[in-house]
Amino acid sequence: MRYAHSVEAVRAAERELMARVPEGTLMRRAAGGLAAACAGMLGRVYGRRVVALAGSGDNGGDALYALALLARRGAGVTAVLLAPDRAHAGGLAAVRAAGGRVIDAGAGGGAGGGSDGGSGGDAADGSEGGAAGVSAGDAAGAAIARADLVLDGIVGIGGRGGLRPDAVRLAAAVRASGAAVVAVDLPSGVDAETGETAGEAVRADATVTFGTYKPGLLIDPAAQYAGAPRLVDIGIGPYLPAPVAEALQDADVAALLPAPTGESDKYRRGVVGVVAGSARYPGAAVLAVSGALRGGSGAVRYVGSAGDAVIARFPEALVSAGRPSQAGRVQAWVAGPGLGREEDARAVVAEVLAADVPVLVDADGLAVADREAIRARRAPTVLTPHAGEAAALLGVDRADVEARRLEHVRRLARELDAVVLLKGSTTLIAAPDGPVRINSTGTAWLSTAGSGDVLSGLIGSLLAAGLGGRDAASVGAYLHGLAGRAAPVPFGAHELADRIPLVRPEGTGGR
Ligand SMILES: NC(=O)C1=CN([C@@H]2O[C@H](COP(=O)(O)OP(=O)(O)OC[C@H]3O[C@@H](n4cnc5c(N)ncnc54)[C@H](OP(=O)(O)O)[C@@H]3O)[C@@H](O)[C@H]2O)[C@@H](O)CC1
Ligand SMILES: Nc1ncnc2c1ncn2[C@@H]1O[C@H](COP(=O)(O)OP(=O)(O)O)[C@@H](O)[C@H]1O
Ligand SMILES: [K+]
The missing domain is CATH 3.40.50.10260 (YjeF N-terminal domain)
Structure with a gap:
């Protein structure tokens, strides 16, 4: 460290x-x-x-x-x-x-x-x-x-x-x-x-x-x-x-990364639920699931309207079209990428926030989530805004957030009583208390549409596998950044997740 x-x-x-x-x-x-x-x-x-x-x-x-x-x-x-x-x-x-x-x-x-x-x-x-x-x-x-x-x-x-x-x-x-x-x-x-x-x-x-x-x-x-x-x-x-x-440095990440043991089964490794995508943005669901499959949880459950697109790409995903609360066992939720901001999106995000398991909220989810519902949660909550989304949550200009990122990420974490990961060239992760984690493993090539969706799936998977909010967010950002560095450029967001196994720091893998 x-x-x-x-x-x-x-x-x-x-x-x-x-x-x-x-x-x-x-x-x-x-x-x-x-x-x-x-x-x-x-x-x-x-x-x-x-x-x-x-x-x-x-x-x-x-x-x-x-x-x-x-x-x-x-x-x-x-x-x-x-x-x-x-x-x-x-x-x-x-x-x-x-x-x-x-x-x-x-x-x-x-x-x-x-x-x-x-x-x-x-x-x-x-x-x-x-x-x-x-x-x-x-x-x-x-x-x-x-x-x-x-x-x-x-x-x-x-x-x-x-x-x-x-x-x-x-x-x-x-x-x-x-x-x-x-x-x-x-x-x-x-x-x-x-x-x-x-x-x-x-x-x-x-x-x-x-x-x-x-x-x-x-x-x-x-x-x-x-x-x-x-x-x-x-x-x-x-x-x-x-x-x-x-x-975090390689050794810290290696020590934190989940890996299966002899006693593991898919439920013990954690099931991550993904609520993402819409008729307009089915790709966001695919990208979030791609990240979720690479975080080390035992199964990925997708809930939403883009199930066909998800299953076509990832046959191992467990897909359902109903409500999150009826989807079966889930140890952590990811809600928001490509979800849209309609009433239905608001309702599913509210349902996820009401679940007493770790929840990550990203993108459209941040726009439709109820602040009091976030503050009222007891299980870990991770919010992953970019500067524009953070500015909207704080009621300030985007330029203010960009000029003073450290101050604003801390403020948002305290105001919403959650772990906040502020995306950008260096990614900052703040909890209401304690040191801010800084991640600079990334590359400017990561500023490509959909790369944030992969990150949210990845972090959700780490939450499901048992990491706390601050650790899941910072380990996810670390691997996501390295994956971006390992990918041939220019890359599309769909190419990122496959790089994650290649960049996991030495000493992990559960073999
Ligand atoms: N702390 C530790 O444990 C140890 C600290 N150590 C070392 O001490 C350093 C701190 O030293 P420090 O306090 O003397 O200040 P320092 O950074 O040299 O700057 C002051 C001078 O800069 C000037 N100046 C100011 N702004 C300026 C500007 N914008 N553009 C241009 N000039 C500017 C200012 O001028 P003045 O305003 O007086 O005209 C003043 O003369 C620390 O960074 C480390 O290297 C180590 O030796 C070991 C242990
Ligand atoms: N200049 C940069 N250097 C390093 N990483 C970057 C840079 N710009 C963006 N990123 C990273 O790329 C990702 C972009 O996510 P996001 O803004 O949510 O995009 P999208 O919504 O299209 O998925 C974040 O992980 C962010 O930290
Ligand atoms: K200097």
Whole structure:
């Protein structure tokens, strides 16, 4: 599991630990881990050109100390200072002592700002290159253009608002160069708490973060800027409170996935009931059933008007045309995909919500479900809106939900006293309490008609197999995302379910 904590929690834990260890210990640990990660990315350190962009805070300090460590291993290093007067004194001294070159980001030419600290060797010599989008006289731009690796230490968890003009210019130069980019703690310009970006931000290939993940590293759009996130343990773990967000990894999913045992029969494995499709949208029924058949429950019961289409595609489905309450044994229901919003749809959704078993409501089901009926339920309830559906449920604009997804998914979960899975490029899963689960296994190719129907069937099947609401929703989103990545592109939603067995993490399968 990846755990993420708020900036406030990180700062408090840092204070607790700092009171117990010699001064500078945490930054030394952070910089050591950072330098090791950079060395790993470079492969060979000796003779490579490394540039650190250093802001005036501790984030810049981390970058400078790491740069000094790389210089000691033979890299030619250049520190680009955004605020030379306020640069981290210890970090700067370390770079100078290691023979690194120091330049001022704002200087118009040469090794400007009077802070030239000597050359770190041939590889870092400051000849002025012609970087794309960077003026020929710009020493910082030239160093960035020639770099093998750039460390982004402009700003970390102390960042406020969008990047300032100097930083914006450097972020653009970094993007134009072919250098690998490692963000220090966070890509500069992204919001640590929410994953929002205000204007320009640094685009990293990897982010080395300290102590714990920050929610913004795991949530889009910031997650797209972070590249591969890596955690360096600096010892604050024992002082951190419960996380605000978390993300399942393969091992967590493998441990949660249901698999039959010697004593299993189809009823013990769980029967999932699917109420979906209509004369107008029979395909939604087929797609939801396709997902349900791949979740690991023992049987799929379809109830509705699209039984012929379902059975033609999936002969193993148990099909009936009557009411959900007369359909026979069901351990969890999925209601809503393609159901329409007529009176009849309202009635069957109400019937399903009245059942004392786990229920997932999606799509049209969300439009016709009675809020009080949802709130009154005792068995787990999972709602799976996309941003537009969540906006309708909350009575806000879709754009508001999209801009502040974390806030809105939490609010909806509390208002409806249910597990809410908010779909999108990163999928967020919130229960009324506890950490929000973040899933980013998906791909933009999943934005294809009907892919949400497959997801709802899959999650319903996991509910029927016995997973709780939060686990079923997050495991379902995880597998659905991986299935999208495994499918040849472009794909149709009907191709997704067959990929699910191929992407189940190792260690499961019940064999
Ligand atoms: N917590 C921990 O456990 C540990 C934390 N560690 C490290 O400390 C980092 C936090 O350091 P921090 O508190 O000094 O803040 P930081 O991120 O450097 O930013 C402040 C500076 O940025 C500036 N600035 C602000 N906004 C800006 C913008 N939009 N665009 C441009 N500039 C902007 C702001 O300028 P000012 O407003 O003062 O003019 C100020 O100078 C953390 O991320 C981690 O790397 C590790 O060493 C080990 C343990
Ligand atoms: N850009 C994206 N990146 C990753 N996944 C996405 C992206 N856009 C949509 N998805 C996923 O695709 C699915 C779309 O579901 P939904 O909006 O309900 O579509 P439909 O109603 O057509 O089935 C969701 O699982 C969602 O998280
Ligand atoms: K940074």
